Amino acid sequence: MKKNIIYLLLFSLILSTVIFLVHKRVYGDTSHPGPVLQVTAIIEPCINITLSTNAIVFNCKGAPGVYNADQPVVVTVGSNCGNWTVKCSATPLEGDGGTIPSQRIFMKNPHTPNTDEGAGRGFEAMSGEKIVLKGSATDRKETTSEFRLKTTWEDKAGTYTGQINYTYLASP
């Protein structure tokens, strides 16, 4: 009797499996594999440098000395590169009265040494390229740079203009 029950259970199991398989074959609704679409994404190295202002002014209205720029410059960098460095360099300031060399423009930021080169502690003369900010892949990293100009009696009155150029080095 016990054996018969086991056989009946076995029969039910096999029958239900067969019915299930046959049902699937006859009535379909099964998932079949189709084509495969190959996907490629090429991501180029990218660095985005934003300055809080595109011009700074030194209003030198008194005797020769050290003058602050009218505003600091906030540099914001976004990059997908593994390592990057943003640097800046200044051109001489040219005017009708002559030239003010870039060595008399000074910059202070977290990367400049805490020494006094003649324009106050932490302000470094802009002779050559100076590091502004370093980092790795990030959506946003920023720093603030302050600028100073040192004037002398030899600088004739007038308006002098120049540029501070920002450049970057990046490795993927």
Place this chain on the structure above:
Amino acid sequence: MVFLISIFFSFSIFFGNSHLVYAEADPLMSIMLSPDSISFHADTSPGTFDAQPVDVTVRSDYKDWSIHCEAISPLTLSGEKNRIPFERLFMNTPYTDPGVDKGAGPGYETMDEPRLVAKGSLTGPMAIKATSLKFRLLTKWEDKPGTYVGQIRFTYLTNP
């Protein structure tokens, strides 16, 4: 005895129905993709980038069919472990909700689950263009530069 009977019935049912199935003409279902590969070129700051549209052409003897697709391997940077997850690969089909915006624009849904892309009925001997699919990628600053590769698989459901 019961066991023998069960085996007999099982086999007779299985093979009997198998004959019923295979006696009919084999239904055909073919799906063609044009192009069969797509590429995204992210050459500016992170954001959304479109690939070329993919036309899906179908030839079917089935009364009812539907085609689904899903990303089966995430976009992976060659030779490295960096990946762009499925959640940042999007597609637009006639069946995606035009009102939805999951970060890649209205009508674009993520590919982190299978999506219905087309359905139809008998096509006759001629293949028909079933749908045109648009794909979009959302990149982020943390995606390292390089070439990422992945795959999207199409599957179909049928009723004879």
